[in-house]
Amino acid sequence: MAGANCPSVCQSNARRAKVGVLAVEIKTATDAGRVRENNEDALWVGSDCLVVCDGMGGHQAGEVASAIAIQAVSEFPFSGQDPEEEVTSAILQAQERILQASEKNEGYHGMGTTITLAWISSPGENGYSRLTCGHVGDSRCYLFSQGVLEQVTSDHSVVGELLRSGTITPLEARVHPKKHILTQALGSPEIEIELITRDLEPGTLVMLCTDGLSDLVDDTQIADTLGQDFD
Numbered sequence: 001m002a003g004a005n006c007p008s009v010c011q012s013n014a015r016r017a018k019v020g021v022l023a024v025e026i027k028t029a030t031d032a033g034r035v036r037e038n039n040e041d042a043l044w045v046g047s048d049c050l051v052v053c054d055g056m057g058g059h060q061a062g063e064v065a066s067a068i069a070i071q072a073v074s075e076f077p078f079s080g081q082d083p084e085e086e087v088t089s090a091i092l093q094a095q096e097r098i099l100q101a102s103e104k105n106e107g108y109h110g111m112g113t114t115i116t117l118a119w120i121s122s123p124g125e126n127g128y129s130r131l132t133c134g135h136v137g138d139s140r141c142y143l144f145s146q147g148v149l150e151q152v153t154s155d156h157s158v159v160g161e162l163l164r165s166g167t168i169t170p171l172e173a174r175v176h177p178k179k180h181i182l183t184q185a186l187g188s189p190e191i192e193i194e195l196i197t198r199d200l201e202p203g204t205l206v207m208l209c210t211d212g213l214s215d216l217v218d219d220t221q222i223a224d225t226l227g228q229d230f231d
Contacts, residue, residue, distance in 0.1 A: 026050075027229070040113075041210050042066035044074050050118045054139050054210035056185065057111030065113040068101055069094040069186055073117060083119045083132035084195060091115055091134045091186070091193050098187045112187030114139040116153060116208050120200070128199040131206060135194040137185045140214055142222070143198065144205040149223035152196050156184045174218070180211070 030041050040055035040062035053069045055062030072094035078086050094115060102108045114137025121130040131152075133141045138155040154160060159179040162168045173179065184191050200206070205226055213222075 040066055041212060042070045042113075043208075044070045046074065046078070048080060048120055049073070049078060050120070050206065050208055051115065052139050052208040052210060053113045053115050053186075054137065054212070055111065055113040056182075057108070057187075061108045061111035062113065064101070064108060065098050065111040065187055068097050069113050069115050072097045073115075078119070080119075080121060083121060083130070084197065087117055087119050087132050087134040088193055088195065091117060091136065091191075095186045095191055102187060110187070112182075112185040113137070114182070114210065115186055116141050118206055118208060120206065123202075126199070128201060129204075131196070131198045131200050133196040133198075135196070136191050137182055139208065139210045141196070142207040142209070143200070144207060144223065144226045145201055145203065147223070147227060149219050149226065151219070152198060154194060156194070157182050174215075179215070 026045055028043055028045065030043060040060075041053065042055070042063075043052045044050075051070065051073050053066035055064070055066030057065060073090050076086070076090040076093055078090070080086075098111065098113065102111055115135070116137070116139040117134045118141055119132040121132070123129050131143075133152065135141065135153040136156060138157045138160065139153075140151055140155070141153045143150045143152055154164070157179065158181045159168070159173050159176045161183065162176070163170065163173045168176065207222075207226065217225075
């Protein structure tokens, strides 16, 4: 699921697919919202991979950055032999292409994008699938299981750091004037990829979203909606 800035979703899709040997239900949605004319969010669903990006930059450069990142990931030769290494390499490939485009086109200088990439491996001997998530920026990966919603990524933002240090409360974070200032994103000179690995119990939902969703809909509402839609 990509960020939706208003209740009506202009682009949505629901389908059943196979992730490895698993039959899964995939739902995607994205919307430009009521503030901007163009949609700087982008998403892609591969055979074992889900990715969402939220671009930033003037003159539609954010839209370009997110599109470049999505294309780079979609073209990466994933094999599943080493998911952690491959997820990291795919994100670094996206980073390199954005920097190259920024150098070649003056109008793209300073453009960037968040990226959250989830690779889901086939179940192992314990019956659990394996999530490998690579992340830069403030888009998010959530897990929803047995009625409980868990954010597994950290927000790479000024407010995210204040929240983790205990300086502000979650309620204060939602209305903080600096909540959209990122500490890193693809397109920055240097990035530090956050890598998360988790075993997934059967029936666990994996949700990726941009701040177009998480800024406007709190975790309780997200959990209620997921519980209804995937019951």
